Amino acid sequence: MKVVLALLGVLVLAAGQAWHLGWRPPAQWNPLAPLDVSQPPNWLTGFKLKRLRDDPALCQQALQSSQLRYRAQADSPASAKCPLSNVWRIEGGQARLSSSFLASCPLAVAYALFERHGLQPVAQRVLGQPVVQVDHLGSFACRNVYNRKAGRLSQHASANALDIAGFRLRDGQRIVLARDWQGSGDKAVFLREVRQAACEHFSTVLGPEYNAAHRDHFHVDMGRWQVCR
Numbered sequence: 001m002k003v004v005l006a007l008l009g010v011l012v013l014a015a016g017q018a019w020h021l022g023w024r025p026p027a028q029w030n031p032l033a034p035l036d037v038s039q040p041p042n043w044l045t046g047f048k049l050k051r052l053r054d055d056p057a058l059c060q061q062a063l064q065s066s067q068l069r070y071r072a073q074a075d076s077p078a079s080a081k082c083p084l085s086n087v088w089r090i091e092g093g094q095a096r097l098s099s100s101f102l103a104s105c106p107l108a109v110a111y112a113l114f115e116r117h118g119l120q121p122v123a124q125r126v127l128g129q130p131v132v133q134v135d136h137l138g139s140f141a142c143r144n145v146y147n148r149k150a151g152r153l154s155q156h157a158s159a160n161a162l163d164i165a166g167f168r169l170r171d172g173q174r175i176v177l178a179r180d181w182q183g184s185g186d187k188a189v190f191l192r193e194v195r196q197a198a199c200e201h202f203s204t205v206l207g208p209e210y211n212a213a214h215r216d217h218f219h220v221d222m223g224r225w226q227v228c229r
């Protein structure tokens with residue numbers, strides 16, 4: 001144990017000295033470097049994603065490293081019931097979208113990571129073809145959680161959440177959560193793996209197993225809660 005600690009100490013000192021002399025680890029291993037969506041995620045990715053939340057410039061750098069097509073969206077006036085700032089209109093990724101959606105910058109970056117390193121690899125592995133369209137039910141909605149009159153605002157109220165309802169494959173097949181979640185066929189296996197992949201990139205993922213309100217979609221958001229149900 002003592003030997004290990006001593007070795008660790010020497011390593012930390014050596015790294016500190018190297019840093020002092022101007023050496024920097026490759027960007028994907030440098031906790032302070034911007035998140036690069038094209039790089040395979042590692043144990044620093046979650047930390048880097050969290051750092052984006054409060055740093056619009058850093059978040060925009062990460063967004064630029066993605067394959068998303070997006071447009072800037074003007075901030076809404078602060079007097080709006082659900083004011084939006086630093087929000088983007090996402091028009092497509094590797095797969096097209098059933099319609100464009102508004103996204104906070106962290107949601108957009110998480111979506112890009114999820115699509116590139118989760119959704120598409122899972123589709124190739126389980127179904128042997130890529131997803132060419134993501135069908136969704138929308139992102140921004142100025143409302144409380146579950147549309148209740150009282151309570152806290154939904155993550156949808158800040159365009160920090162997206163509801164994904166299904167996928168279309170290259171050969172034209174459709175995968176619909178409401179229909180294909182049950183069962184043990186390829187489509188059900190695919191959907192379960194997609195949920196798992198989503199949990200690696202979004203803060204909160206709620207699906208059909210969570211409750212009846214999520215019977216037909218995956219709710220994914222970048223709020224403070226870490227939930228995967």
Ligand SMILES: [Zn+2]
Pocket residue numbers: 156161162163218219220
């Ligand atoms: Zn939702």
